Amino acid sequence: xxxxHEPRPYMDKxxxxxxxxxxxFATAVSEAASQRGLTPAESELVKVRASxxxxxxxxxxxxxxxxxxxxxxxxxxxVLPAWRESTLFxxxxxxxxxxxxxxxxxxxxxxxxxxxxxxxxxxxxxxxxAAEWVAAAINMFNRVSILSEHRVRPRDSEGKLS
Numbered sequence: 001x002x003x004x005h006e007p008r009p010y011m012d013k014x015x016x017x018x019x020x021x022x023x024x025f026a027t028a029v030s031e032a033a034s035q036r037g038l039t040p041a042e043s044e045l046v047k048v049r050a051s052x053x054x055x056x057x058x059x060x061x062x063x064x065x066x067x068x069x070x071x072x073x074x075x076x077x078x079v080l081p082a083w084r085e086s087t088l089f090x091x092x093x094x095x096x097x098x099x100x101x102x103x104x105x106x107x108x109x110x111x112x113x114x115x116x117x118x119x120x121x122x123x124x125x126x127x128x129x130a131a132e133w134v135a136a137a138i139n140m141f142n143r144v145s146i147l148s149e150h151r152v153r154p155r156d157s158e159g160k161l162s
Contacts, residue, residue: 033130040070056142058150095119103135
């Protein structure tokens with residue numbers, strides 16, 4: 001049985017007006033999150049964690065680079081899948097990561113709701129909602145990239161295409 005299949009169309013190329021609207025949406029979410037107190041590094045942590053859970057290699061490649069540019073150190077990115085077991089994350093980062101996971105792993109259960117209640121005690125209402133918007137947006141982009149089978153091209157240690 002062959003595992004080869006016809007390549008699927010890139011959603012962004014096949015329906016560019018939808019991609020343009022999605023890009024405009026992402027810009028609005030990013031600006032709103034920033035205006036409500038999320039730093040670029042915090043938003044990138046949310047994006048990387050959701051992309052890890054979704055297995056979106058394209059978004060992981062992109063947002064890991066953007067996280068490093070925003071000041072997230074490599075060690076934090078290395079241990080991100082085990083953030084609950086690490087002392088490297090602040091209470092605020094833990095709250096943001098709980099939101100990222102909840103938005104990605106729907107439906108919400110009692111344990112997730114308890115973790116979100118703790119996050120709500122850590123973040124202001126607008127910060128909490130902004131983090132949810134960041135998580136919702138990256139989940140949409142993860143799905144676009146996965147369905148389109150966007151490929152990751154090799155890069156050097158500076159992130160330049162090799």
